[in-house]
Amino acid sequence: MKLTSKGRYAVMAMADLAMFKDAGPISLTDISLRQNISLAYLEQIFIKLKNKNLVKSIRGAKGGYILDIPPENIKISNIIDAVDEEVKMLNCKKESKRGCNNKSTKCITHNLWDELDQHINNFFEKVKLQDLLKKNQTLNK
Amino acid sequence: MKLTSKGRYAVMAMADLAMFKDAGPISLTDISLRQNISLAYLEQIFIKLKNKNLVKSIRGAKGGYILDIPPENIKISNIIDAVDEEVKMLNCKKESKRGCNNKSTKCITHNLWDELDQHINNFFEKVKLQDLLKKNQTLNK
DNA sequence: TTAAATCATACTAAATTAGTAGGAATTAAA
DNA sequence: TTTAATTCCTACTAATTTAGTATGATTTAA
Structure with a gap:
């Protein structure tokens, strides 16, 4: 789970689509204007959303x-x-076969990052796109 | 709350200090060798830890x-x-006075990132350095 | 006096992120 | 049938951040 503004933009754009979902196809130009994200950048993002079957294009x-x-x-x-792209923030994992085996002092913090990662994932698993539309509410919990 | 390998190194180094806390002052050279982090980089990190009174230098x-x-x-x-340095991952916050007021469609995801941030912070608030030393246990919860 | 250490600051290299640019293909509507 | 609006595709680039080097000064135990 990596968190960048690309991901943020994607969530914003999807929320926009969800809001206007009864208005027929929404052009990226519209989203670009409403959310203030460059059109060309949105195009790249939507290719990926389409590949994962989250959206359909017309x-x-x-x-x-x-x-x-x-x-x-x-x-x-x-x-x-x-x-x-899912890039683990744990970097001790990629290096190791030996070394970072959770027993050496070398990677004593291994568990910590592992659990954090689960924690963040868990957060995003619980929240649905629909939840974002109900504003000013607590999303998770 | 920003998460980089600098933060990871800092946690590793602090865990190392904690493990050897009865052995008198620990040199960064030792930590460098045990944790495989460059000495010069550790020096930079420890200046900051010292400024926050987490460690003392001899x-x-x-x-x-x-x-x-x-x-x-x-x-x-x-x-x-x-x-x-605490740099909020929300970037809609910094821009705005007007605009991102949590009511416009513009920043409908505002709440989401805000809550995520709290969530991550909360995770790291609950875990103590001591907890890392008890290996192979669930840290949080 | 020397060697081991912290302290301080500046620089640089690598990687990532965030975007731009330019055009091709598709299709509704005039 | 032409035009304009749109998605699609790919390559490039600029900006930022991260990670790390380099250099040398200062301090202190032995």
């Missing part, structure tokens, strides 16, 4: 994107995973 | 660092905050 004039899944069934983690 | 030959607080009273969040 090409040509009057085209755009629509959600391919109802917003109450889309986890935030689905969105973030789609656009930000 | 200069000169046979010098080194010792914990300034017992490990059961040091939260992981204290360590990470000390070395990784």
